[in-house]
Amino acid sequence: MLRIVGISRSTYYYQKNYRVEEKKVSEGRPAPGYSITKNGKKVPDELINEWLLEEVAGDGYSYGYRKLTEVLRRKYKLVMNKKKVYRLCKELNILRPQREKKFKFPRKLARNRIITASNQLWEVDVKYGYITGEDRFFYILSYIDVFDRSIIDYHIGLRCTAADAAQTLQRALLKRQLFNQKEKPVIRSDNGTQFTSNTFQKNCEDFDIEHERIPPKTPNMNAHIEAFHRILEDDCLSRNEFQSYEEAYQEVTDFMKFYNERRIHSSILDLAPKEFYEKQKTESLNSKEIRV
Template sequence: MAFKRNFNLKINKKKVYRLCKELNILRPQREIKPKHPRKIAKNRTVTASNQLWETDIKYGYIEGEDRFFYIMSIIDVADRDIVAHYIGLNCTGEDAVRLLKIALRKRQLYDAEIKPVIRSDNGPQYISHAFVSACEELGIEHERIPYKTPNMNAHIEAYHRILEDECLSINVFKSYTEAYKEVNDFVKKYSTKRIHSATKYMPPREYYEYLQRTNEKVNIRL
């Protein structure tokens, strides 16, 4: 347009590009940085604790304040223990990173050579640069389930159904403080009191300690 307006010249865009290229006066092209490759969850056989952790996010509602809050949890597939959880009015990739680090410290795995695989869905917290980069720095393999396949995250999904049925749906929270306390109390009860057929009718925390003490193997196929 500038050539036509200023010099009354009509010239093809491709010709302009070719001439500029020959004269080496093209502006440098923007460098596109490659994104982190997405690793798809695969079928696995879990035989012990700290081999595969699943993580996901659940929403709760505070009726007294007319707003939602977030519950992000990490479950060990072998022993069903909630290794760590987060409760907050916001939930970001940075929160997911902090929770993962807390879980590693709780299991004394932060500096371990072999760490659990962490499996998640494709929520924004888990595809964030912060979370993906943290997994790489920590030496943790992060795999994401394909879209619309919650069955591949079955253990955390089952836990969230229990959380909904036995805590969130039977409580009318008046404040965030109340919701925070009730959910924390539930998580503690779930891990230390609630028995499961899949854990030899032991609470998850007790079953984890049992597996560590006896070195007994489990056989969970996903």
């Protein structure tokens, strides 16, 4: 019979002769209903509940159970575990609501692309500069068009947040008259905090823009903005010893204008980025496609 039903003899006899009873889950010892002070005096839970309600109604309204535990220990000399305070607060319905978890946007990895025209792929990154006279750093965030090499827009400041990155992106879209267009460029960035934040992701969603991030330790996938930052370092930042933020801001602004309007690039037919961008609108230029 065992062979017919496909059960081994050992399994059958084990179940028959050594049937194991289901384990009962221990609920632990019952709550004692009191706590002890450092002097060994017993304090009933009812009194502790009154103290908790007084603390919450007073200065401790914004406290959670962990801080209320500390208050009871300091003020009333109670020897208590925070777990018990949590249980008492839960019974009294005075637990503070937990913070809502922010929705995390799914990460989209950069993929290989073939770029044949402007406004198909923009790369963005942050560069640090140093102000010698004030002994502090400043930040330069730039958006570059991979095809025509233009710095479409940039942010210079003593800080650089996700909101700054989003505002700069909005200005760049308006400059290229793409804000209300259906076809928008893909934005490619690294995994800096400005670009991984929900603020930047939400703005990209609102702008109806696809944002992709390169894998860690692959700066070659963001090569065009990295190359620009090398030019910025060699031709501007390392040549100047800034004494103030105003001086640094002016020098970087002047360099950005020079780069876009006068600095020639061999990769765009020995033209300046702005000149190349304008010419391709009306002429058929013999420019190569870009694989990224």
